[in-house]
Amino acid sequence: MRHGIVSTKIVKPYAQALMxxxxxxxxxxxxxxxxxxxxxLLDKSQDLNQFLANPLVKAEAKKAVLRKIAATQVHxxxxxxLMLLVDRRRILWLQGxxxxxxxxLRELNQIVLxxxxxxxxxxxxxxxxxxxxxxxxxxxxxxxxxTRIDPNILGGLVVKVGSQVIDLSLRxxxxxxxxxxxx
Numbered sequence: 001m002r003h004g005i006v007s008t009k010i011v012k013p014y015a016q017a018l019m020x021x022x023x024x025x026x027x028x029x030x031x032x033x034x035x036x037x038x039x040x041l042l043d044k045s046q047d048l049n050q051f052l053a054n055p056l057v058k059a060e061a062k063k064a065v066l067r068k069i070a071a072t073q074v075h076x077x078x079x080x081x082l083m084l085l086v087d088r089r090r091i092l093w094l095q096g097x098x099x100x101x102x103x104x105l106r107e108l109n110q111i112v113l114x115x116x117x118x119x120x121x122x123x124x125x126x127x128x129x130x131x132x133x134x135x136x137x138x139x140x141x142x143x144x145x146x147t148r149i150d151p152n153i154l155g156g157l158v159v160k161v162g163s164q165v166i167d168l169s170l171r172x173x174x175x176x177x178x179x180x181x182x183x
Contacts, residue, residue: 010093014085015100019108021077032105034074035098041069042095053092062086112140116147117158117169134161 022031042049048069052062066082074082085091106113114134116122122130131143138161150158155170 011096011100014097018101019104034078035101039098059086110141112138113144115160117150119151122147
């Protein structure tokens with residue numbers, strides 16, 4: 001638990017600083033692309049994660065690797081930000097900072113992140129209908145809808161918006177029916 005509190009106290013201010021830079025320079029979308037690139041990189045390379053988190057690796061070595069990987073891929077502000085994170089020994093929280101930046105950008109743009117879980121692939125029309133319903137529920141301007149297939153729900157749909165879960169699955173309906181029959 002303590003690690004989570006420390007992490008939040010580090011992640012949030014750095015993400016807010018990056019957001020402030022991006023807003024002040026009109027680069028929110030460009031920096032968001034860079035953040036997505038970094039998250040993808042960290043997600044695909046466990047070796048890079050371990051290298052950056054290793055306290056025995058000198059700061060200059062970490063900077064050299066980051067420059068080699070990111071210098072031509074990210075905006076100079078983001079590269080400078082990475083160097084700052086290394087200097088301040090905060091680079092091991094890069095993934096959390098990037099995720100928090102994306103969260104702040106969604107809030108800024110009034111975008112809600114939602115997940116729809118179904119037994120089959122949803123059509124574009126179904127995706128749009130779900131997104132419209134979520135907009136109505138949340139008052140958001142946009143919905144970023146991710147879909148996932150899960151045959152265990154048997155049929156129907158499960159929609160997650162933040163901490164709210166709307167379970168319209170056949171599995172849930174059968175569970176409710178079984179509970180009512182047992183009473």
